[in-house]
Amino acid sequence: MSRSSSCAWRIVLACVLVATGSATWGNDPVHKCRGADGQAHYQSAPCASTQRTEWVRAYPPDPPAPVAAVTSPQEARTARRAESPRKPTRKGVRRASASPSGAVISMHRDAAACARAKKARDQTYARLGLKRDFATSRKLDDRVNAACR
Structure with missing residues (x-):
């Protein structure tokens, strides 16, 4: 028996033992x-x-692995931006007036348009998977930003 086949059998044996032990x-x-x-x-x-x-x-058992893993640093930044909650900007915030009724001002112009833009972005991301590029992500994020301002 050659030395390389002996080493291969040891590796296979180690993998089998690790797989058996980790499952139980x-x-x-x-x-x-x-x-x-x-x-x-x-x-x-x-x-x-x-x-x-x-x-x-x-x-509990381990959660299922995610379907699509982010590979490039650029995609990782885009994914983190999409998951992190957005802080309200000073541009969209109005100061309270002296009126006694205390009107509530919505942060979104049209909540339904904002939801539609987010849904379209999520569907496009799901359809493209890892084949999307920065330009596509930027275009979708800009649409969501414009709808949710």
């Missing part, structure tokens, strides 16, 4: 036990009668 390990609850000496012990089995149980945590 993630579903076990974790028990934090405090011994008589004051030491904390973390274990997957319930605490012994000589130990005090501080807490037990059952971890």
Whole structure:
């Protein structure tokens, strides 16, 4: 048996062991036990009668992986901007008048137009996936910005 095939079998064996161990390990609850000496012990089995149980945590399974991962730094910035809440600008904020009725001024000219622009942008992003470029993202964001001002 050659040295390269032996190394390949070791890699395959290691992958199988990691896959088997990680599939069963993630579903076990974790028990934090405090011994008589004051030491904390973390274990997957319930605490012994000589130990005090501080807490037990059952971890949920991992969430599903996202469908499309952002690859370029430019797309990452665009995605972060889309997810972060926008702060109101001073341009759209009016000072309160001295009227006794206290009128409420909407930040959006037309809330329905703003919602339509956001929906169109999200649908376009879903349709294009990772094949969108900066110019397309900029154009869609400008439309949303104009509708939601």
